[in-house]
Amino acid sequence: MTEQAATNAQPKFEIQRVYLKDMSLEQPNSPGILFTPENPQVDIQIALNAEQAGEGIYEVTLGVQVTAKQGEKVLFLVEIKQAGLFQILNVPQEQISSLMGITCPHILYPYARASVADVIQRAGFPPVHLQELDFHAMFQQQMARNQADTAKA
Structure with missing residues (x-):
């Protein structure tokens, strides 16, 4: 195997x-x-x-919705979709799922947090600071739900 072919077969993950x-x-x-x-x-x-956006290119979109209420009155509703395009090559399919479910949202989340805090503050309210999220645990829970749904079917 030539050095070029070996380099082309290496797993690749890029923002x-x-x-x-x-x-x-x-x-x-x-x-x-x-x-x-x-x-x-x-x-x-x-x-x-x-979702796949092209050959080896995946778009991951992290949606964040923040609703603030006082009693039944809505103070504000903020919806943000922070997205990223990621190149993933020469990676087994099961690892692609975890990259898109754990690594990519971990990269996108700080951008979404900043946007949420900024837009709420610009609306005249104190900023809402979103806490850190454990995307690994969220991914594991989703996989368990998917397996349970498959077992029921």
Whole structure:
């Protein structure tokens, strides 16, 4: 095997691009809610989507939704989709799944956190600082759910 062929067969994982795919902010009860001193209830939802975008290129999108309410009144709703293009070559399929479910979201999450804090602060509220997430544990839970669903079918 030539050196060039050996190099071409090496596993490769590279970030091609990180970008903000979508962002929205809703404040349905402004401006009145800006003067309320109470601490809101904050709900945070995380979603992950991964799909092949080309030969050896995968797009991973991390969705973050933050909803703050005071009683039944919505103070704000922020939705962010932070995405990245990743080149993954010469990697077994089962490892590609873990790269897209653990490594890629771990790379994207700091960008999403910063965007969430920034847009909430620009809306006139104190920033919401998202806590670190254990994407490995989340991936393992999803795999267990998938296996349970397969066993039921």
